[in-house]
Amino acid sequence: MTQYMFTGFPGFIASKLFHALQEKSPSASFVFLVHPTQLTKARHMCSNPHIQLLPGDITKEHLGLSKNQLKQLQEEVTHVFHLAALYNLAVPKEAAHAVNVVGTEHVNRFVRSLNNLQRYVYFSTAYVSGDREGPVTEDELDCGQGFKNHYEWSKFEAEKKVAQLEGVPVTILRPGIVVGDSQTGETAKFDGPYFIMRFLDALRQWPIPYIGKGEAYFNMVPVDYIVEASLALAHSEKAVNQTFHLTSPSPPRVRELIHMISEELLGKKPALTAPFSLFEMIMKLPPIPRWLSVQKESLVYLSSHAEYDCRKARSILLAAGIDCPDVADYLPQIISFYKRHRDDHDKKIAVE
Incomplete structure (x- = not known):
């Protein structure tokens, strides 16, 4: 058995x-x-x-x-x-x-x-x-x-x-x-790309910035x-x-991801590019991470230039009919769930 x-x-x-x-x-x-x-x-x-x-x-x-x-x-x-x-x-x-x-x-x-x-x-x-x-x-x-x-x-x-x-x-x-389920958006915690959502949410009344050049891939x-x-x-x-x-065989670059999140979450496109160093400085101010429920340690992943080869996994998974969906296809569900639960205390990351 x-x-x-x-x-x-x-x-x-x-x-x-x-x-x-x-x-x-x-x-x-x-x-x-x-x-x-x-x-x-x-x-x-x-x-x-x-x-x-x-x-x-x-x-x-x-x-x-x-x-x-x-x-x-x-x-x-x-x-x-x-x-x-x-x-x-x-x-x-x-x-x-x-x-x-x-x-x-x-x-x-x-x-x-x-x-x-x-x-x-x-x-x-x-x-x-x-x-x-x-x-x-x-x-x-x-x-x-x-x-x-x-x-x-x-x-x-x-x-x-x-x-x-x-x-x-x-x-x-x-x-x-x-991240959450590609069909329902369900997740247990708002970390990873949800930190981007929380950051953009806080700036919704202002011109939305890209975070640096955004050339790194976000997997x-x-x-x-x-x-x-x-x-x-x-x-x-x-x-x-x-x-x-x-991992995703075709991850978006950070700039592309911020663009997609901003349009889906706020209904508007980013309007400017702010230096990555500025965000690093802001996130070092203790009240900011706590206010946003965003760990400052997460910011470095927006400039991580590793590219993950997943061909070996895909050779087995594709034969079984399993493939990783494209971010653009499931991001609306992810953001919809976030909108409904953005104030749920249990889903926020504890930031000290």
Whole structure:
């Protein structure tokens, strides 16, 4: 019998993956390693008798589980999806290391103890590329790059440890910047391009500026594509011991994205170009990020010149009928959802 185990539930992507798997494999059972602080929320989201919620913590030895729990899992779990991580761009180094690096080491050790493992799916990020510029292929990892924040660095260190596993059927996934559902616009948090929306929203009574030259590509992907692609690769024999970019094959440049957002959100085109350095200066003023609910650490991604090659992923996904939609086709749904929920406190990013 197939048994899927998840870390990172009830997070947004983990929850979407679970519901999609439920539809595809109604007879499968599920085990969720849930941090104690998320247990109440997880219970509200689960009513299926084939679901087991286990309070645990990836930062602890044996994931904080008992010997009896571990013994049962070692015999029954067939697939592990490891999504638990600190995704905050402003995360302190110590916290990022404890959760993203040490936590992944603990999950790796657990995975190696499983007797019937068919696949270990690790969710990394395209931004393990750090400060690299130009083409980045799916088979590249350690190229001597530096990192823009502790989040990138810790995911890089964690991915290295997963890639070094021997005798384990691993699939490593590197999503781009994940946004809401391409059909409904639904999302859990307003980060990534939503920061652009919040910024332009605040300027709606003024001439709208482009942010610098805007020549960099902004690689965003809708969550439903991430879910479809992840499940297809998790069950493809061609994906064993491979790494894939779940990124857009044709991302917009930042200038083009700002133009599209401004027209859809505000009904008007940007009228001028302001220096990127001006926005950097403004975002360093503490009241501004808090007022906008925008992390100043996010601004650097508007000038990141990495270009993510996703041909290896697409060779498998296109054969399965899965393709990443174009931003222009789903941006109206993303912005419509944002408009309806822009004041929802739970969707705003906490900025200190």
